Amino acid sequence: MLAEAVLAPEDTRHAEALSLVDGLETLLEQEFDALKAQDLDRFELLLEQKNEVLEQLSTLSGVRQPEDADRLGAEWDTFKSRMVTCRDMHRRNEILIARKLDAIRGTLQSLVLDDPASSVEVYDRLGKINRLRRRRGYSDA
Numbered sequence: 001m002l003a004e005a006v007l008a009p010e011d012t013r014h015a016e017a018l019s020l021v022d023g024l025e026t027l028l029e030q031e032f033d034a035l036k037a038q039d040l041d042r043f044e045l046l047l048e049q050k051n052e053v054l055e056q057l058s059t060l061s062g063v064r065q066p067e068d069a070d071r072l073g074a075e076w077d078t079f080k081s082r083m084v085t086c087r088d089m090h091r092r093n094e095i096l097i098a099r100k101l102d103a104i105r106g107t108l109q110s111l112v113l114d115d116p117a118s119s120v121e122v123y124d125r126l127g128k129i130n131r132l133r134r135r136r137g138y139s140d141a
Contacts (some may be wrong), residue, residue, distance in 0.1 A: 014075055017060045021082045024053050028089040035096050057083075 027050045034043040061079065063069050069080055 010075075013060050014079065017057055017076075017079050018082070020053055020057050020060070021079065021086065024050065024057070024086050025082070025089065027053065028086060028093065032089070032093050032096065035093060035100070038100075 027046055031043060031046045031050065034040075034046060058064055061069075061072065061076065063072070069076075069083075072080065
C-alpha cells in the first residue's frame with residue numbers, strides 16, 4: 001500500500017493561502033476591468049468577493065496588521081511577495097477610481113452656473129441653450 005503524503009497543519013494552511021492568493025489576483029484583475037468599463041454593479045460584487053477572500057487570508061495566515069507578517073516563517077515568503085503584488089494591483093485600481101472621480105468632479109464643476117471662466121453651453125429650465133460665460137454688454141464696457 002502506498003503511503004499518502006500527509007501535510008502538516010501549517011503546510012495545509014500555507015497551500016490554502018496560496019490558492020486564495022490566486023483567486024485574489026484574479027478578482028483584482030476583474031475589478032480593474034469592471035472599473036475601466038464603468039460597470040459598477042459588477043465592481044460591487046467583486047468588491048464583496050475580494051473582502052471575503054481577504055478575511056479568509058487573514059484567518060489562515062494570522063496577519064491582521066502589517067507587522068504581523070514579520071512573524072511568519074520563511075516558508076511564507078512566497079505568500080508575502082504575492083500579497084505585495086496584490087497590494088500593488090489594489091493601488092492601481094484605487095488610482096483609476098481617483099482619476100474617474102476627478103473627471104466627474106471636473107465635469108460637475110464646469111456645469112456650475114456661477115463659473116465665469118466656463119464656456120460650456122447647457123440648457124436652462126425652459127429648454128433653451130444658456131451660455132455659462134457671461135459676456136459684457138455694451139453698457140458694461
